[in-house]
Amino acid sequence: MLAVGVDILEVERMTRGVARFGDRFCDRFFTAREQEQCNGRATSLAGRFAVKEAVGKALGTGIGDVGWKEIEIVSDDSGRPTLALHGAAARLAAERGLGEWAISLSHTGTHAVGMAVALALDGAFLSTIVPTDITRDTDDDRRDATREDKR
Numbered sequence: 517m518l519a520v521g522v523d524i525l526e527v528e529r530m531t532r533g534v535a536r537f538g539d540r541f542c543d544r545f546f547t548a549r550e551q552e553q554c555n556g557r558a559t560s561l562a563g564r565f566a567v568k569e570a571v572g573k574a575l576g577t578g579i580g581d582v583g584w585k586e587i588e589i590v591s592d593d594s595g596r597p598t599l600a601l602h603g604a605a606a607r608l609a610a611e612r613g614l615g616e617w618a619i620s621l622s623h624t625g626t627h628a629v630g631m632a633v634a635l636a637l638d639g640a641f642l643s644t645i646v647p648t649d650i651t652r653d654t655d656d657d658r659r660d661a662t663r664e665d666k667r
């Protein structure tokens with residue numbers, strides 16, 4: 517069985533967040549490696565943010581149960597983005613049998629999209645739909661628990 521997630525984001529949200537909160541904003545959402553590879557490009561940051569949201573959807577939980585930096589997008593030498601899951605995100609994926617992942621992202625000057633597909637190795641994964649507010653830029657390190665899972 518496949519699990520899929522997709523997300524779209526206005527690049528402006530990233531631009532504004534960086535302008536307003538600087539390093540604190542980047543450090544909250546992005547690993548040092550992600551920041552280094554994006555090299556200040558808001559479009560690239562937005563694309564990675566969209567992929568993180570997409571992975572949350574594919575996991576079936578949204579971002580709420582995992583940390584932003586536990587879903588890491590790492591570009592290989594050709595520029596192709598790959599996924600590295602850490603901590604709770606890796607554990608959750610393992611629990612759900614989501615063992616193989618593919619991600620992709622794209623951006624224009626104004627919008628970025630990210631998608632994630634996972635292969636459930638043992639067929640244990642049950643698809644869920646999680647509504648997300650992708651545009652919040654509050655100081656919380658994690659999303660609050662106000663969202664409702666449509667299970």
Ligand SMILES: CC(C)(COP(=O)(O)OP(=O)(O)OC[C@H]1O[C@@H](n2cnc3c(N)ncnc32)[C@H](O)[C@@H]1OP(=O)(O)O)[C@@H](O)C(=O)NCCC(=O)NCCS
Binds near residue numbers: 561563591
């Ligand atoms: C790489 C390429 C597909 C990007 O497409 P694009 O329309 O220019 O730009 P998009 O906004 O849609 O996508 C950009 C994202 O594609 C991703 N990307 C880059 N190289 C990639 C690759 N080889 N495979 C998959 N994804 C790639 C990156 O994540 C990039 O965003 P980032 O720079 O913020 O990380 C395009 O430049 C291309 O076809 N280049 C010519 C062929 C080429 O260089 N292929 C790669 C080597 S096989």
